[in-house]
Amino acid sequence: MEPLTPRQRQALDLIEQMLAEGNPPSQRQLAKALGLTQTAVRQLIRYLKAKGYLVDIGGHRGLRLSERYRGRTQGIPIIGRVAAGQPILAQECIEGYLQLERLFGGSLFALKVTGDSMVDDGILDGDYVVVRPSDQIADGRIGVVLLDDEVTVKRVYLKGDVLVLRPANKRAGYRPISIRSSSRNVRVLGEVVGCIRVQAR
Amino acid sequence: MEPLTPRQRQALDLIEQMLAEGNPPSQRQLAKALGLTQTAVRQLIRYLKAKGYLVDIGGHRGLRLSERYRGRTQGIPIIGRVAAGQPILAQECIEGYLQLERLFGGSLFALKVTGDSMVDDGILDGDYVVVRPSDQIADGRIGVVLLDDEVTVKRVYLKGDVLVLRPANKRAGYRPISIRSSSRNVRVLGEVVGCIRVQAR
DNA sequence: TGCTTATATGCTCAAATGAGCATATAATGA
């Protein structure tokens, strides 16, 4: 796409941000935010439209990102193949888009994990586990359990009347916890259906 | 939340849809779409606000979903504490909402991981890694590299002119790969900023 | 020198917009 001047880039960034927040801006709003007059903003918008970054769907606050420039608003593109010379993010490489709502369906909640008792199952300290609420868990699956007022993530096995909570960390000295499933101190909150990590930096 | 009448539900659905598309509606737009007058729509909106579904951020086209109602439909609620008797998903437990767009900002793409070379960093076979495109990577961070037409995820170290790609799996017999960074066979695609797993079932 | 591009101001105006006000009707429940 045609390169932008610093001023145009600044204006586009602002417009993009406001659109992402669901606030299509008016020209005067932008003018105020950029320290300009409305007419100056209009001129900038004219250039951004001419260069194919913006389109106008008509009406008040009708400014939108062009189909071509969008990209970030539709979730995260999933890349399939990457050929040698090709730019990443070339249209042919995109297999779909990552969207939380589609990835995991239904009524869910998330929990921030503390501790390293499940690292062998790829669940690290600080990760979010995505949980489907349920009072029972399929044998051997990862579950979230309330144990003595404390929430723990563990592999859950049911042997007769006894609930076995098995950590997944061979290095540290974690040991399985056994407890009668009828006990008042224990309550199954749900089954882990996913895990989301924001890499530390 | 307080239940809605059919009329209110119909109006809310429409408003929700338009907001999701990034088009905050005007009262008259809604009126036309619902076959009503502007004033009737205003009355409906008043009720939807009173019941806590909508809020008004002021200005033209300032109608928005309330924080509380938005979370139900968009994003996964993050649970903080869980007390003994309490139902999960009780309002007081919810700390925020998991939303991909907010979690990771900026221009990103995702890659489905094949293989177990990074399990010690919690990246399992079948996970999606979220990648910030860049042709360079901070030393020791996890990166995505195109190597001989094949995409690999590894920890990346730069020692002088040599790029070292280090796997994270002590059990299997993986070994670091060293290659001159100027080589034609190698190309850094970006840095891993996150990881998303949909638990196998 | 003259042309184009990019940035910017000031003034104006018609249309869109949110809000105020008076009013009507049907259903529900005390």
Place this chain on the structure above:
DNA sequence: TCATTATATGCTCATTTGAGCATATAAGCA
């Protein structure tokens, strides 16, 4: 019976908004 809630219409008005028009300046280039 009477009050409340929900739904709905019609009219008005100040403000917001996009757009038109004239104009200015600086940079780059032929």
